[in-house]
Amino acid sequence: MTPLTHALAGEAALVAGVLAVLGFDLTRARHWSNGARWRAATALGLAAVLVALTLVLSVGAAGPAAAGSFLLDGLGTASRVGILVLAGLALLLAGGTARLRHPAEFVAILLLATTGFLVMAVAQQLLLAFLALELASLSLYVLAGFDRTRPESAEAALKYFLLGGLSAAFLLFGFSLLYGLTGAIGFAGIAEGLARPGLTPLLAVALVMVLVAFGFKVAAAPFHLWAPDVYQGAPPVAAALVASASKLAGFTLLVRLLWPGLGAAAAGPGLPGWLPVVALISAASLLLGNLGALAQANLRRLLAYSAIAHTGALLLGVMAAGVAGPAPLLYYAATYGLATVGAFGVVAVLDGAGVGPRIEDLAGLHRRSPLLAGCLFVFVLSLAGIPPLAGFVGKFLVFAAALRLGGLHSPAGILAFAAIFLSAVALYYYLGVLKAALVSAAPSDRETRISVPGSSAVALVMAAVLLVLLGLFPSVLLGLFS
Amino acid sequence: MNALPCTIYVSFTGALLALVAGSRSAALARAVALVTAVTALALTLVAASHFVPAPGLQTLVDRPWVDSLGVHYHLAVDGISLTLLVLTGIAATAGVLFSWNVQERTGEFFALFLALIGGVYGVFLSADAFVFFVFYEIAIVPKYFLVARWGSTNREYGAMKLVLYSFAGSALVLAGLLWAYVAGGGQSFALGDLAAAAVHFPRIEQLGMFALVFLGFAVLAGLFPFHTWAPTGHVAAPTAASMLLAGVVMKLGAYGCLRIALPLFPVGFAFWQPAIGWLAVAGIVYAGAIALVQDDFKFVIGYSSVSHMGFVLLGLAAANVRAVSGAVLQMFSHGIIAGLLFAVVGRMVYDRTHTRKLADLRTMALYRRLPFAAGSFVVAGLASMGLPGFSGFPAEFAILIGTWKTSPLWAAIAALGVLVAAAFTLRVIQVSFFGTAPAKPGAPELAPLPPITRAERAGALLLIATTVLIGLKPDLLLNWIIPSLQSPLFQTVLKGGTP
Numbered sequence: 001m002t003p004l005t006h007a008l009a010g011e012a013a014l015v016a017g018v019l020a021v022l023g024f025d026l027t028r029a030r031h032w033s034n035g036a037r038w039r040a041a042t043a044l045g046l047a048a049v050l051v052a053l054t055l056v057l058s059v060g061a062a063g064p065a066a067a068g069s070f071l072l073d074g075l076g077t078a079s080r081v082g083i084l085v086l087a088g089l090a091l092l093l094a095g096g097t098a099r100l101r102h103p104a105e106f107v108a109i110l111l112l113a114t115t116g117f118l119v120m121a122v123a124q125q126l127l128l129a130f131l132a133l134e135l136a137s138l139s140l141y142v143l144a145g146f147d148r149t150r151p152e153s154a155e156a157a158l159k160y161f162l163l164g165g166l167s168a169a170f171l172l173f174g175f176s177l178l179y180g181l182t183g184a185i186g187f188a189g190i191a192e193g194l195a196r197p198g199l200t201p202l203l204a205v206a207l208v209m210v211l212v213a214f215g216f217k218v219a220a221a222p223f224h225l226w227a228p229d230v231y232q233g234a235p236p237v238a239a240a241l242v243a244s245a246s247k248l249a250g251f252t253l254l255v256r257l258l259w260p261g262l263g264a265a266a267a268g269p270g271l272p273g274w275l276p277v278v279a280l281i282s283a284a285s286l287l288l289g290n291l292g293a294l295a296q297a298n299l300r301r302l303l304a305y306s307a308i309a310h311t312g313a314l315l316l317g318v319m320a321a322g323v324a325g326p327a328p329l330l331y332y333a334a335t336y337g338l339a340t341v342g343a344f345g346v347v348a349v350l351d352g353a354g355v356g357p358r359i360e361d362l363a364g365l366h367r368r369s370p371l372l373a374g375c376l377f378v379f380v381l382s383l384a385g386i387p388p389l390a391g392f393v394g395k396f397l398v399f400a401a402a403l404r405l406g407g408l409h410s411p412a413g414i415l416a417f418a419a420i421f422l423s424a425v426a427l428y429y430y431l432g433v434l435k436a437a438l439v440s441a442a443p444s445d446r447e448t449r450i451s452v453p454g455s456s457a458v459a460l461v462m463a464a465v466l467l468v469l470l471g472l473f474p475s476v477l478l479g480l481f482s
Numbered sequence: 483m484n485a486l487p488c489t490i491y492v493s494f495t496g497a498l499l500a501l502v503a504g505s506r507s508a509a510l511a512r513a514v515a516l517v518t519a520v521t522a523l524a525l526t527l528v529a530a531s532h533f534v535p536a537p538g539l540q541t542l543v544d545r546p547w548v549d550s551l552g553v554h555y556h557l558a559v560d561g562i563s564l565t566l567l568v569l570t571g572i573a574a575t576a577g578v579l580f581s582w583n584v585q586e587r588t589g590e591f592f593a594l595f596l597a598l599i600g601g602v603y604g605v606f607l608s609a610d611a612f613v614f615f616v617f618y619e620i621a622i623v624p625k626y627f628l629v630a631r632w633g634s635t636n637r638e639y640g641a642m643k644l645v646l647y648s649f650a651g652s653a654l655v656l657a658g659l660l661w662a663y664v665a666g667g668g669q670s671f672a673l674g675d676l677a678a679a680a681v682h683f684p685r686i687e688q689l690g691m692f693a694l695v696f697l698g699f700a701v702l703a704g705l706f707p708f709h710t711w712a713p714t715g716h717v718a719a720p721t722a723a724s725m726l727l728a729g730v731v732m733k734l735g736a737y738g739c740l741r742i743a744l745p746l747f748p749v750g751f752a753f754w755q756p757a758i759g760w761l762a763v764a765g766i767v768y769a770g771a772i773a774l775v776q777d778d779f780k781f782v783i784g785y786s787s788v789s790h791m792g793f794v795l796l797g798l799a800a801a802n803v804r805a806v807s808g809a810v811l812q813m814f815s816h817g818i819i820a821g822l823l824f825a826v827v828g829r830m831v832y833d834r835t836h837t838r839k840l841a842d843l844r845t846m847a848l849y850r851r852l853p854f855a856a857g858s859f860v861v862a863g864l865a866s867m868g869l870p871g872f873s874g875f876p877a878e879f880a881i882l883i884g885t886w887k888t889s890p891l892w893a894a895i896a897a898l899g900v901l902v903a904a905a906f907t908l909r910v911i912q913v914s915f916f917g918t919a920p921a922k923p924g925a926p927e928l929a930p931l932p933p934i935t936r937a938e939r940a941g942a943l944l945l946i947a948t949t950v951l952i953g954l955k956p957d958l959l960l961n962w963i964i965p966s967l968q969s970p971l972f973q974t975v976l977k978g979g980t981p
Contacts, residue, residue: 327550366590370505386623387616393548396612399656400551403664408657408690420657424650431626431642439631439638478550 007065007072007122010056010080014115017048018108025104034101041107042095042455048111049088052118056080068186070122071256075326078480079121079252082334085466086245086341087114092459093345094237099352100147109146113139113241117249126175126185129253133171133217136246137164143238144230156233163226167216174209177202178262187261194264199273203265207274210257211281218250219304220311221284228292231304236351239300240344243307244337247314251333255318255326266322276411278319283415285312290422293429299359302429303343306383309426310336313419317398319412324401327481332394334477335382335470339391342379342463345456346372353450359433364442369450371457373437378464382471384430385423390470395423397478486529486607487543487557489522489567490617493574493600496521497593504589515578515592522603523571530568535561535962537969539609539673551612552670558609560969561962562740562810566606566733569817572948573729574599576821577722579941580829584632584720591632594624595722602730611659611742612671615652618734622648625715625727632720634832640718644727647711651701655738658694661687662746677746677971685749692750696743696758702735704791705758706765713784721828724780728787728820733813736794740806744798745971751801759799759888763895766792770902774909779831779838782910783823786866789903790816790874796896797881803976805884807963808877814959815865815873815952822862822945830855830938831914834931840910844917854934856915858942863907865949868900873949876956 005012021044029037062072070076091110100106116136123129141164145157179185181203182193194203215223231239258266258274265273289309296302314336317329349372350356355365366373382391399420405412452460470477496518504511539558547555559567577595584591597620604617622645629641663671665687666679680688701708712732716724744751766789773785790812797809830852832838849856865872868879878900886893952959967976 366587381623387619392616392619396656396660397551400660400664400668403660404668407665407687408661413661416660417657420653420660421650424646424653427649428642428646431645434627435630435638438627475547475549478548 004066006059007062007070008119009059010052010084011115011118013052013055014048014111014118017045017051018111018115020044020048021104021108021111029104034103038095038103041103042091045091045107045111046088049084049091049114053081053084053088056084056118064124068188069125069128071124072122075252075330075481076122078477079248079330080118081480082248082330082337083114083117083121083245086248086334086337087111087117087241089338089341089345089459089463090237090241090245092455093240093341093348095453095455100235102146106143106146109139109142110237110241113143114245117245120249120253123253124187124256126179126190129257130172130175133250133253134168136249137168137217140238140242140246143241144234146238147235150233152233153235156230159226160230160234163216167213167223170209170216171213174206174213177206177209181206187257190261191264194262199265207262207265208277211274211277214250214254215281218247218254218311218314219308220281220315221288221308224285224288224308224311227308228301228304231307232298232300232357236300236344236348240341240348243303243340243344247307247311248330248333248337251314251318251329252326255321255329258318259321259326263322275319278315279411279415282312282315282319283418285309285315286415286419286422287312290425294425296429297359298357299362299433300347300357302359302433303340303347306426306429307340309422310383313395313398316402316412316415316419320398320401320405323404327478328394328397328401330481331474331478332398335390335394335467338463338467338470339379339382342375342460342467343383345460345463346376346379349450349452349456349460352453355450359436360440362433362436363440364447365437365450367442368446368448369452371452371460372450375460375464376437377434378467380430380433382467384427388468388471390467390474393471393474397474484542485525486559486567489525489571489603490600490607492518492522492525493596493603497596497600500592500596501589504587504592508585508588511589511592512578512582515581515596516575518596519571519574519578519599522599523568523575526564526567526571529559530564533559533561533564533962535965537965538971539969541609542607548612552668553612554610554670554672555613556610556672557607557613559607561964561966562737563606564962565810565814565959566737567603569733569814570599570602570606570730572944573726573817573821576825576941576945577725579937579944580725580825581720581722582935582937583829583833584722587631591628594628595726598624598628598726598731602734605734606737609673610671611663611673611676614738614742615656615659618655618738619652621731621734622652625723625731628723629715629719632723633718634720635717636714637718640714644711644715644718647708648702651698651735654694654698654701656698658691658698659742661694662691673742673746674971680746688747688750689753690750692743692747692754695747696739696751696754699735699738699743700758700795702732703739703795704732704735704765704788705795706761706768706788706792709765709769709788712788713781716784716787716824717778717780721825721833724824724828725821728784728824729817732787732791733817736791736798736809736813739795739798740809744801744975748975751975755799755801759796759892762792762795762799763892763899765789766796766896766899767902770899770906773906774902777840779827779840779843779910779914780824782906783820783827786823786903786906787816787820789899790820790866792899793878793881793896796885796892800881800885800888800892801976802884802887803964803967805881805888806967806972806976807960808880808884810963811873811952811956811959812877812881815877815949818945818949818952819862819865819872819874822858822942822949823866825938825941825945826855826859826862830858830934840913843914847917849915851931852934854939854942858946859915860911861946861949863911865953867904867907871950871953873952873956875953876960
């Protein structure tokens with residue numbers, strides 16, 4: 001086995017899965033009912049994800065591969081495992097909410113997006129990073145517009161595609177400037193090239209381009225405008241993927257690019273680098289996300305604004321990764337992903353049952369489906385950062401890491417303090433959701449029970465249990481990341 | 483001794499069992515809750531009987547938890563925490579007894595109730611700031627649902643206000659603790675290690691850290707002017723929740739001040755001491771004065787809680803062994819007395835008369851119709867006024883004597899607060915139970931009220947017996963508390979040696 005195929009065995013398994021899903025659907029399952037085709041496609045997709053998971057684990061931390069284009073380290077493995085788990089949960093949810101047509105295409109594209117995420121987690125080269133990012137992004141655009149019965153879905157896809165395309169242009173421009181400045185496309189080579197010149201105007205332009213592009217991709221303010229519309233319009237499972245696995249992969253790539261790659265340009269004595277820019281974007285996201293979420297009446301838009309706020313906290317983790325390592329950031333990203341997949345999973349089930357989209361429509365959920373209400377309780381409290389759930393540990397780790405940058409009176413410290421305080425604001429809107437679901441009584445015409453499809457129930461319970469376990473035993477996951 | 487951590491596990495397990503049992507029958511959920519609360523109380527009492535008072539914390543469990551932060555799951559106990567653990571056990575048991583009539587979603591009610599209790603036990607047992615904080619936040623969320631779902635007047639507003647105040651307070655605590663942790667090298671959250679590191683911090687940082695941590699905790703203890711969540715929250719809460727809120731949860735804040743803020747940042751404390759003392763004194767008098775003019779029975783008790791918690795904070799601000807031991811005793815005493823007061827108001831009176839307006843109650847001649855409630859309330863009122871023979875007396879007396887040594891002016895004004903407390907308590911006893919105002923013309927004939935149940939009697943007698951016992955023999959608790967204050971951690975902040 002050559003090093004390259006060894007390194008990318010997981011990705012290969014997913015691509016094989018894509019072909020298998022499509023092939024099976026075109027041949028054997030051609031005349032089956034839509035529901036049966038969904039079941040078949042999800043089963044095949046899940047099998048592919050499981051095979052990929054074992055392959056990724058068996059590859060382990062093997063070191064650089066393919067002439068330094070990939071880096072197979074503990075961080076990469078942990079991130080890939082996280083991505084596969086999140087994608088697997090999304091698949092389970094997709095199987096349970098089979099309302100869309102063309103199940104095989106949906107599952108195949110979901111697997112393709114996951115392939116892109118996996119490459120993002122180990123890429124060590126501008127070209128590969130860009131390819132992986134675009135593979136993932138293009139797949140996500142399609143998934144966002146997959147529900148052809150609803151105009152909102154088309155609108156979401158178009159907005160996502162236009163802004164995403166624009167950000168891809170920014171990214172490519174920034175990357176080409178980096179290449180021009182350093183003559184290298186590998187992160188290590190770029191780091192070497194940047195060690196000499198300091199911050200030139202051209203480098204500043206390149207950095208801004210890259211940060212703007214990533215800002216779009218991870219939905220950081222002020223580049224967040226697409227997020228609420230996409231989260232609202234896209235099929236819930238697609239939104240879950242955008243908010244979870246895509247974020248984990250994006251932040252893995254970003255932290256690898258910024259710290260080992262562009263670490264020299266972070267900030268020097270007397271000369272500003274990219275660190276202050278990230279700090280500004282983080283502050284804007286925290287503020288805008290949390291305040292924006294206060295005003296939302298639609299559950300999915302609320303989750304979108306909460307995602308923007310969490311992006312702000314994650315960017316704080318990016319800043320701190322230089323001194324504290326990437327573990328706090330990626331623990332946060334992975335556990336946030338779990339909670340979001342879960343929350344969107346609940347949305348998906350409710351969607352299938354015709355409940356929603358407003359928060360107040362959740363009224364009486366505790367009677368109509370105790371399982372959904374209980375799971376939502378765990379997911380929302382984890383998003384709010386309440387112990388003993390994993391969201392609390394993530395928050396704690398990231399804020400502690402941020403304070404290591406220079407105490408509470410440094411800019412990062414003030415930002416962390418603001419983030420801590422805004423989490424009290426966040427609790428207000430999170431409790432609003434839980435109040436509707438657990439406290440309010442259902443209007444008398446809506447007291448029927450909501451049936452939860454089996455595979456969705458499995459996915460939701462798994463996500464909730466994982467959030468509790470990772471909160472009680474955070475060292476398990478943290479050990480993987482560091 | 484080593485069974486004490488089980489109070490936490492028993493409570494959380496009980497919470498899950500109550501949830502499951504509740505889906506079958508309400509009676510089963512009640513039974514589970516009572517068994518859980520009594521078991522935990524028994525565990526604390528057994529541990530207390532084996533307790534040997536000594537300076538410093540006695541470790542119960544200590545094992546690594548989050549390696550990358552240096553967090554240890556470290557539980558320990560000293561006389562102060564033991565006092566409050568016993569209080570928690572008694573308050574929880576009484577709370578279950580006074581919730582016997584919860585009919586709606588009984589299982590969920592007791593699950594949240596026991597989860598709250600589990601968090602409280604955890605806070606009192608923690609010897610690691612991270613563990614402390616985890617349990618502290620666990621105790622916040624159930625409060626929201628208890629009040630918002632099973633509460634009364636303005637419950638959703640009261641619940642949200644209560645939780646946001648608590649959470650904003652805990653955000654301040656988190657910021658201060660993280661700052662101290664990182665400044666101390668980021669190796670350990672053990673209280674001893676943090677205190678040892680904090681000695682080397684620049685003065686200005688100590689001032690900042692102390693302000694954040696103390697203020698964060700003091701919000702929950704009802705420090706004036708951040709106390710406004712307390713009356714609205716207590717009034718909105720269902721009876722058992724107000725008993726726990728006033729009885730135990732407010733103590734979490736005061737305990738945090740004593741256990742974490744003071745020993746960790748003595749320099750910061752020295753700077754802020756006058757401000758804390760004055761705010762405490764202001765709270766005692768102000769809340770007492772407000773209680774004097776309320777026309778809602780429960781609001782009177784709500785404000786009286788703020789006033790009595792002012793004594794706790796004053797005792798801490800005075801910072802000598804006499805005053806601080808009085809403050810801890812006052813935490814215990816107020817936990818019992820406030821529990822009883824809220825039980826009488828919320829369960830015995832309101833659930834039967836469906837009014838808390840003093841103007842209505844005075845026409846009802848409740849002393850004849852609910853003699854047991856009237857008797858309990860008189861006892862609780864006398865205890866609350868600080869009459870000798872009840873636990874409030876040794877507590878407030880020790881606080882006033884101790885405060886006198888630090889600042890006679892504070893002691894004098896606080897003594898005025900005792901008078902105000904006597905005034906509003908006597909007024910409310912007179913108006914609510916012994917009112918003789920004639921009923922409004924045309925008002926319906928007085929219907930017989932449901933008799934006091936056995937559960938209510940048991941709960942009230944438990945609380946009365948405790949306050950009398952400690953009133954007659956305060957040394958039972960002081961013999962635990964005072965040696966604990968001799969530990970080196972406290973000695974850096976406390977002046978005055980043994981009383």
